[in-house]
Amino acid sequence: NLTEPCVSPDTTADADSTTSIVAKDVIPTDKKIGFLGLGIMGIPMAMNLIKSGHDVTVWNRNQNKCKQLLSAGAKEGTSPADVVQQCDITFSCVSDSTAVRDLVIGNSGVLQGITSGKGYVEMSTVDNDTIKEISEAISMRGGRFLEAPVSGSKKAAETGQLVILAAGDRSLYMDGYSCFEAMGKKTFFLGELGCGANTKLIVNMLTGTFMASLAEGLSLAEKAGLDQYTLLDVLNLSAISCPLVQTKGSAILEGHFPANFPLKHQQKDLRLALQMGEVLEQPLHVAGAANELYKRTKAIGFGDRDMSCVYRAVNA
Ligand code: NA7
Numbered sequence: 598n599l600t601e602p603c604v605s606p607d608t609t610a611d612a613d614s615t616t617s618i619v620a621k622d623v624i625p626t627d628k629k630i631g632f633l634g635l636g637i638m639g640i641p642m643a644m645n646l647i648k649s650g651h652d653v654t655v656w657n658r659n660q661n662k663c664k665q666l667l668s669a670g671a672k673e674g675t676s677p678a679d680v681v682q683q684c685d686i687t688f689s690c691v692s693d694s695t696a697v698r699d700l701v702i703g704n705s706g707v708l709q710g711i712t713s714g715k716g717y718v719e720m721s722t723v724d725n726d727t728i729k730e731i732s733e734a735i736s737m738r739g740g741r742f743l744e745a746p747v748s749g750s751k752k753a754a755e756t757g758q759l760v761i762l763a764a765g766d767r768s769l770y771m772d773g774y775s776c777f778e779a780m781g782k783k784t785f786f787l788g789e790l791g792c793g794a795n796t797k798l799i800v801n802m803l804t805g806t807f808m809a810s811l812a813e814g815l816s817l818a819e820k821a822g823l824d825q826y827t828l829l830d831v832l833n834l835s836a837i838s839c840p841l842v843q844t845k846g847s848a849i850l851e852g853h854f855p856a857n858f859p860l861k862h863q864q865k866d867l868r869l870a871l872q873m874g875e876v877l878e879q880p881l882h883v884a885g886a887a888n889e890l891y892k893r894t895k896a897i898g899f900g901d902r903d904m905s906c907v908y909r910a911v912n913a
Contacts, residue, residue: 621757625650626775631680631687632671633700633707634721635662637856638747639690641754642720642780646688647671649779656680677701681710681717686773688745690720693865694727701731713739716769720761722746722801722862724869725791732765732790741769744790746797747781750858758782764793795873802870802884805863805904808845809887812908815849819912825850845905854903861900863907864891 632643635657646653647669655666656674663673674680677700681687687707689700697719701707707717717735719728719742732742747753748760761777761784763770770777770786777784787793811832818828829846832838848854867888874881890910897913899906 621649621778623649623775623778625652625779626686626772627652628685628772629654629683630773630776631656631674631684633657633677633680633687633689634691634696635666636690636692637751637859638720638754640665641751642688642690642747642759643671644669645754645757645779646776649775651776651779654680654683676705677703677707678705678709681707681715684715686716686718686769686776688718688720688773688776690747692721692862694723697721697723697727697731701734708734708738711735711738711740714741715739716741716743716766716772718743718745718763718769718773720745720747722797722866722869723794724798724872725794728791728794741766742790743769743773744793745777745784746793748797748800749781752857753782754780761785762787762793762796764788765790798866798870798873801863801866802881804841805867805891806883806887807841808863808904809890809907809911811842811846812849812890812905812911815846815908816912845903848903848905849908854899854906856901856903858904859901860891860894860904860906863904864888864895864900867891 630646630651630653632653632655635643635655640662643653643655643666654672654674655663656677657663667673674683691697691700717740719731728744735742743763743765745761745763749758753759757780759781761781763784764787787796815825818825829850832842867884870884871881871888890907894907894910897910899909
């Protein structure tokens with residue numbers, strides 16, 4: 598069994614659902630923990646590490662975003678290298694593969710702080726090649742590497758209900774386990790490096806295509822003169838009822854699109870999943886069509902808004 602038990606109760610609710618917050622009984626590791634990248638996901642993830650008693654040092658490119666965490670008890674590093682030097686295990690959660698590489702191999706980057714036995718955990722959603730490249734660079738310096746992308750967006754990050762998809766160095770997975778407990782409701786250890794990234798891309802490919810499909814259904818209902826709220830009620834009682842239909846469906850009908858999961862990141866994940874399909878010669882017709890819709894939505898200015906804004910392109 599490659600999965601490990603998590604002390605928090607399991608729930609089927611996803612990122613944006615109204616999950617009840619259950620206090621977790623996490624016993625924090627005494628290792629020093631670093632966290633790089635304080636965006637929509639990184640801030641609440643690092644906050645949950647602090648709240649559960651971990652000794653945390655943070656860094657973000659835009660320093661202003663550190664304030665909230667410093668007030669909560671975090672220390673501040675002066676660069677990614679400085680954080681890695683100060684810490685035993687450093688987590689990173691940044692936007693894309695360019696950011697991941699900048700952080701690791703850039704000036705005052707992670708590599709400059711890695712020494713034998715240090716751990717680096719990449720939680721950003723990127724492609725398999727990027728993961729292998731930074732893993733090799735870190736291993737060459739004697740460091741240990743784990744990928745651990747997450748399923749779930751802002752709400753799940755805030756409530757410590759992420760699903761964590763770890764793969765790579767198992768000793769590092771074990772050493773950092775209390776951190777995963779603090780951030781997630783369930784952590785999977787998926788084995789070989791790349792399995793985490795690939796699993797995450799498939800999950801987000803399905804999320805993206807389903808979201809686009811929901812947007813089309815709601816638009817079609819409007820054109821047909823149907824009541825969209827009634828359609829949503831029907832969907833919520835049907836076999837496809839799920840947190841995504843509940844939360845994103847309501848957001849669409851209320852015209853309220855807070856960026857829980859920025860649309861530009863959803864499009865990035867569809868693009869990466871399509872690249873994966875290309876390499877593996879797996880046709881991905883539906884995902885390909887959905888990707889075009891997200892590209893269009895980004896082009897009309899909704900990249901930084903929530904993924905549910907795909908409705909704007911469908912309903913234009
Ligand atoms: P956000 O809210 O867009 O935050 C992105 C973070 O990445 C933020 O801390 C950025 O720093 C950082 N970033 C972006 N580019 C760079 C470079 N070049 N160097 C250093 N840091 C950088 O994303 P989310 O939190 O929603 O998502 C993070 C990941 O989880 C992503 O892979 C999703 O797909 C899943 P800034 O604040 O702009 O200085």
